[in-house]
Amino acid sequence: MSTNIMIVGVGGQGTLLTSRILGGIAIEKGYDVKLSEVHGMAQRGGSVVTFVRYGECVREPIVEEGQADVLIAFERLEAARYHHFLKKGGVMIVNDVVIEPITVISGQTTYPTDVLDPLEGKYKIVKVDANKIAEEVGNRRVFNTVVLGVAARHMDVEKDVWLRVIERTVPPKTVEINQKAFLTGLGE
Amino acid sequence: MKKLLLGNEAIARGAYEAGVKVSAAYPGTPSTEISETIAKYPEVYAEWSPNEKVAAEVAIGASISGVRSMCCMKHVGLNVAADPLFTCAYTGVGGGLVAVVADDPGLYSSQNEQDTRMIARAAMIPVLEPSDSAEAKAFVKRAFELSEKYDTPIILRSTTRLSHSQGAVELEDRVEVPDKPYEKRIDKYVMMPGMAKKRHLYVEDRLNRMAADMATDPLNRIEYADKKIGFIASGIAYQYVKEAMPEASVLKLGVLNPLPKALIEEFAKNVETLYVFEELEPVVEEQVRAMGIKVIGKEIFTRQGEYSANLLRKAVLGVEDYEAPTAGLPARPPVLCPGCPHRSVFSVMKRLKLHVIGDIGCYTLGAVAPISVIETTICMGSSISTLHGVEKAKGKDYIKNWVCVIGDSTFLHTGVNSLINSAYNRSSGTVVILDNRTTGMTGHQEHAATGKNLKGEPAPAIDLETLCRAIGVTRVRTVSAFDRDALTAALKEETQADELSVIICRAPCALLKGNVFPNKVFVDAAKCAKCGACITCGCPALSKNADKTAKIDPEMCNGCGLCASFCKFGAMEKREVLKK
Numbered sequence: 104m105s106t107n108i109m110i111v112g113v114g115g116q117g118t119l120l121t122s123r124i125l126g127g128i129a130i131e132k133g134y135d136v137k138l139s140e141v142h143g144m145a146q147r148g149g150s151v152v153t154f155v156r157y158g159e160c161v162r163e164p165i166v167e168e169g170q171a172d173v174l175i176a177f178e179r180l181e182a183a184r185y186h187h188f189l190k191k192g193g194v195m196i197v198n199d200v201v202i203e204p205i206t207v208i209s210g211q212t213t214y215p216t217d218v219l220d221p222l223e224g225k226y227k228i229v230k231v232d233a234n235k236i237a238e239e240v241g242n243r244r245v246f247n248t249v250v251l252g253v254a255a256r257h258m259d260v261e262k263d264v265w266l267r268v269i270e271r272t273v274p275p276k277t278v279e280i281n282q283k284a285f286l287t288g289l290g291e
Numbered sequence: 292m293k294k295l296l297l298g299n300e301a302i303a304r305g306a307y308e309a310g311v312k313v314s315a316a317y318p319g320t321p322s323t324e325i326s327e328t329i330a331k332y333p334e335v336y337a338e339w340s341p342n343e344k345v346a347a348e349v350a351i352g353a354s355i356s357g358v359r360s361m362c363c364m365k366h367v368g369l370n371v372a373a374d375p376l377f378t379c380a381y382t383g384v385g386g387g388l389v390a391v392v393a394d395d396p397g398l399y400s401s402q403n404e405q406d407t408r409m410i411a412r413a414a415m416i417p418v419l420e421p422s423d424s425a426e427a428k429a430f431v432k433r434a435f436e437l438s439e440k441y442d443t444p445i446i447l448r449s450t451t452r453l454s455h456s457q458g459a460v461e462l463e464d465r466v467e468v469p470d471k472p473y474e475k476r477i478d479k480y481v482m483m484p485g486m487a488k489k490r491h492l493y494v495e496d497r498l499n500r501m502a503a504d505m506a507t508d509p510l511n512r513i514e515y516a517d518k519k520i521g522f523i524a525s526g527i528a529y530q531y532v533k534e535a536m537p538e539a540s541v542l543k544l545g546v547l548n549p550l551p552k553a554l555i556e557e558f559a560k561n562v563e564t565l566y567v568f569e570e571l572e573p574v575v576e577e578q579v580r581a582m583g584i585k586v587i588g589k590e591i592f593t594r595q596g597e598y599s600a601n602l603l604r605k606a607v608l609g610v611e612d613y614e615a616p617t618a619g620l621p622a623r624p625p626v627l628c629p630g631c632p633h634r635s636v637f638s639v640m641k642r643l644k645l646h647v648i649g650d651i652g653c654y655t656l657g658a659v660a661p662i663s664v665i666e667t668t669i670c671m672g673s674s675i676s677t678l679h680g681v682e683k684a685k686g687k688d689y690i691k692n693w694v695c696v697i698g699d700s701t702f703l704h705t706g707v708n709s710l711i712n713s714a715y716n717r718s719s720g721t722v723v724i725l726d727n728r729t730t731g732m733t734g735h736q737e738h739a740a741t742g743k744n745l746k747g748e749p750a751p752a753i754d755l756e757t758l759c760r761a762i763g764v765t766r767v768r769t770v771s772a773f774d775r776d777a778l779t780a781a782l783k784e785e786t787q788a789d790e791l792s793v794i795i796c797r798a799p800c801a802l803l804k805g806n807v808f809p810n811k812v813f814v815d816a817a818k819c820a821k822c823g824a825c826i827t828c829g830c831p832a833l834s835k836n837a838d839k840t841a842k843i844d845p846e847m848c849n850g851c852g853l854c855a856s857f858c859k860f861g862a863m864e865k866r867e868v869l870k871k
Contacts, residue, residue: 114625126295126457136295137423138457141399142320142734147656148831149625163530164423164456167601169613180620187614203834204623208826209661212621225614243846 105158112177122153127268129157137164245284252288301424303328305431310468313353315346318733319365320400343368354388357471383442387435424458502549510545521562535600630849632772632798650674652698672705700730714763766792810850818862
C-alpha cells in the first residue's frame, strides 16, 4: 500500500517545491518514494501537476485517476480539474482563490466560480484562503507552505519532521517564514 | 547513501560514477537537467554546444581520443545529431560513448512525439531503457561498458516521465577509467566507401552478437508469475504493468535494440496470452510478430501520448473505476510571462497585421489566443529558411507583410546557416531575432552569446549584429523589444525594403536571474472605460473586476507597461515602486 498525494496548481505557484518537501518527509520516515514533476512549457502559467507516492515499495511515479489519498490544490479551478484523481472519500485541500486562465481573461470562456459545489459530499473538502493567511504571516509567496500546513493536519507525520524537512528544502533565507507559514496552516 | 534524484540527475550521476570525462549537449526539455547536473562535477568537462550535432561530434572526438564521453538531447535533438551518430555506428568508439536521448510521449514540451527506438534501429545503434531513477544510474554505467565491449555508441533512451520523476538512488564512488591509448586507425575512423563497406559488415555482426548475448544478460529479465497473461514491457511502461497487474508474468526489456530473440521466444512459449505494452510506436511488437509469435499490442493500446496503469486496466481487464472528470472547464494553456519582451514585439506585429513565421522557444506561445500571431512552427532554426522558401515560391512582393522570428539561442543553434542561405540566395525577407539573452523555455541556459558557459565561467560572447553583417546582411539594426514605436518604424521599413534585413529585438527574459523590475502598472478605475483593450495584450496579470474595470495583480505585474500603451483613456499608469 502506498500513500498517494497529488499537488495541482498554476505554473509558478510552487507545486514543485511542495512536492519536494513531501518527498523529503517520506524519505525521513524511511519509505520508498517516487515523485513526478512537470518542467518546460507547462511551467509558463499553465495547469501543472506533481505527484508524490510513498510506501513500502512504489512502482509507478504518477498518481492516477481514483487513487489520490490527498489532493492539494493551489487554485480553485485546478482543484475541480483534477478532483477525479481522488479516491472516493479522499481529502481535497483547496487554496480557495481564483486565478483566471488566459482563456477567461481573453473572454473566450467564463470562470465557473461554483465549480466545487457539486463535489461536496464526494470528498472531504477543506477550503482555505492561504493567500490571505500568508499575507498575515508576512509574505504572500509562502501561501503554498500554508496550504501544506493545512494538508499536514490530515497526515500522520510529526511536527518536528515537517519543520526539519522544510528547513533543508526551501531556500535558506526563507526557512523562518516558511516554517511560520507551515505552523499557521497546521493551526498552531 | 540513498538520495532522491530526478531521472536526469541519476543519469548524470551514473555517467559521473562511470568515469565520464567529456559531456556535451544543447538544452531541450526533458533532457536539460542531465547537463546541468553533470556540470557540477569538477572531474567532468561539460559544455553547452550550439546544437546537438555539434554536441554529438564533440563526444565522438572525445571517444576517439580514448576517454568515456556522453552527449545528451531531447528526441528531436536526435534528428539534428543523426548525421554524426549514424556514421559513428560504423566507426564504433575508442572510449565508451553514450548518447542520452529523452523522448516526450504526451508532448509536454515538444513539437512531435517521435520514437527514438525507431531511429536507433535505422542507425543500428543499441538502445538501453531504464524504468526508474535507480536503474537510470545503473544502466548508464552498463551502457559505457557495453559501448566499449561491442565497439559501438549506445543510446540510453529516457522519456519525460522518467527524466522528471524522482526516486531513491544509492550513490557510489566515481571510478576513474584509464584513457585508452589513441590509435591511428584509418580503416576504422575514416568513413569513405571502401572502409565503410567493411564496417557495415562489422555493424551487422555486432548487432547479431549482441542480440544473442543479451538473451542471458541481466538487463533483460523474465519475472514469471501467473502464466495466463504475459507482458513484454520496458521503461516506465514496465512500472505501469507492475502497478496494474502485479500477478501477471513480465518480460522486462532493458535492451530495446537489438531484441533478445531467444529470450522472447522462451517467454512467449511459457505464457498463454502475450501482450506488448510499449508507449508510442509498435517497435517491439512488430519485431516480435516478425519472429512468428502471436501477440496483442497496438490493436488495444494507443500509439498516442503517455501510458498509465489505468489505461492498462481498461484495455486488458475492462476495468475503469473512478469519478468522471468535470466537463467543460476552461482550459489553462501556458502563456508568455508578465513582462515578457516577446509579448511587446508580438503586439506590434499584430497591429501591423504581419504574417509571422515562428521557431522553437517560448515565443511559440505567440500562437496562443489572444496573441495568435505565430502562423508556423516546425523545428529549431526553421523560421528563416521557411520565410526564404515562401519568398522563392511567391516572389518578393508577396512577403512585404511577412516576417520570421527566432530566439537568440535558436538562432545560434541552426538559424545561422539559414541566414547564410538567405543572404547567399538573395532573400529580401525580414528576420527578427528575439534576443532575450538566454535559452528561455528550457529554464535559462547560457549560450554562445551570453558571455558564460555551462560551468558558469566567463566565455566569449558572440555579437549577433556583427555575425549577421559577416554573413552579408547589410541591413542590421538593434531595437529594444519594449520600444514599440522604434520597432514599428523598423518593421515597416524593413518589410518594404528589397533587401534581406535583420532586426534584433533585445530585452532580457522577464524571469532571468538578476532582472529587476522597478515599475508596476496601476489602474485608475475612475478613468477606465471598461473597453477591454488592455486585456487583448494577453498578459496573465490582467483581468477584470466585477464591474468590468481593468484589474492588475500587483504580485504578477512586472511593470513592462504594454497594457498601458493599449489604453486610450489614460487609465493605466506605470509607476516606480520599491522592489520587495
